Amino acid sequence: MQFDASLIDSNLTETKSKLDAATLNLSEAKKEFERAEELYDRTVLSEHDLQKAKIDYANAKADYASIKNLLVHRQWDKKYSQLHAPFAGKVLKLFSYSGQYVNNTISAQTLMSLEKSE
Secondary structure (H helix, E strand, O other): OEOOOHHHHHHHHHHHHHHHHHHHHHHHHHHHHHHHHHHHHOOOOOHHHHHHHHHHHHHHHHHHHHHHHHHHHHHHHHHOOEOOOOOOEEEEEEOOOOOOOOOOOOOOOOOEEEEEOO
């Protein structure tokens, strides 16, 4: 059984694009912070500007980590968008239909009846 993965694929593609942008933002923020440190050491930059660069770099690192974590979740969603039977067989009866919302938090709901092939 396989779910319609178009939304999952779309979310995965979006997250990969956001990670690419976050990688560039992190790289730029790191360069700006290092430049600010150098200018501060030469007493050309104020402490306020140094702290602002430090905060921007910390925010860029946090955004990158958050999006990278989201990518792992999206990849997990993609991986588990298919159900695989542990044996060969055939479907005897379906107890759900395409697009049906299934909530198994209270009790497990049977989705289909299978017959094992010999």
